Amino acid sequence: MPSKDLPVTTEDQALEYVTSCQLPTTWATFQMHAFVETATGKEHIALTLGDVADGTPVLARLHSECLTGDALFSQRCDCGPQLEMAMQKIAKEGRGVLLYLRQEGRGIGLLNKVHAYRLQDQGADTVEANQQLGFAADLRSYSLVEPMLKHLGISSLRLMTNNPRKISAMLGMQIRVEEHIPLIIERNQYNERYLSTKVSKLGHLMQPDL
Numbered sequence: 522m523p524s525k526d527l528p529v530t531t532e533d534q535a536l537e538y539v540t541s542c543q544l545p546t547t548w549a550t551f552q553m554h555a556f557v558e559t560a561t562g563k564e565h566i567a568l569t570l571g572d573v574a575d576g577t578p579v580l581a582r583l584h585s586e587c588l589t590g591d592a593l594f595s596q597r598c599d600c601g602p603q604l605e606m607a608m609q610k611i612a613k614e615g616r617g618v619l620l621y622l623r624q625e626g627r628g629i630g631l632l633n634k635v636h637a638y639r640l641q642d643q644g645a646d647t648v649e650a651n652q653q654l655g656f657a658a659d660l661r662s663y664s665l666v667e668p669m670l671k672h673l674g675i676s677s678l679r680l681m682t683n684n685p686r687k688i689s690a691m692l693g694m695q696i697r698v699e700e701h702i703p704l705i706i707e708r709n710q711y712n713e714r715y716l717s718t719k720v721s722k723l724g725h726l727m728q729p730d731l
């Protein structure tokens with residue numbers, strides 16, 4: 522047993538909670554919680570609204586960082602509109618959690634995403650582009666979700682996602698997904714092929730044509 526004088530971080534502690542503050546947004550004033558990943562030093566954020574630790578299922582979004590979509594209004598993907606819709610839904614309900622996971626470009630990083638977009642400009646689809654660069658189609662990991670939610674006192678979710686991998690990733694954790702809520706985003710001329718590839722090659726559950 523470590524004594525109280527030893528550092529807080531231990532080998533099995535993948536994530537360290539740092540601090541929290543208020544984050545006023547267009548839709549609500551969230552609580553923002555900062556975490557740092559022990560192994561990599563990567564910084565991650567959770568936004569919460571209302572009492573999320575009362576034991577009842579929490580409306581939730583597990584959002585992986587996409588700088589171009591989330592901050593630069595890119596129409597190459599649907600990340601920005603999904604983030605916005607999730608925050609709006611949480612604000613409307615007055616209760617929920619959004620984990621903002623720093624795994625840019627489905628885990629390949631920002632510069633590699635630019636390389637991948639260039640290959641897509643030349644005709645590859647999003648999966649082929651990643652593979653041509655030597656990456657798996659999707660390198661995202663959800664291993665930090667459990668310690669982040671645990672810290673926030675959350676054990677069951679009403680998960681907003683179109684991605685069955687996220688739902689199955691939760692199965693191995695002590696997190697229950699009580700409900701799956703799709704986020705249907707309108708297609709445009711730039712994201713049409715991307716969204717179709719997500720359905721045909723990555724198993725996403727979107728049915729925007731219905």
Ligand SMILES: [Zn+2]
Nearest residue numbers: 587590598600
């Ligand atoms: Zn994106």
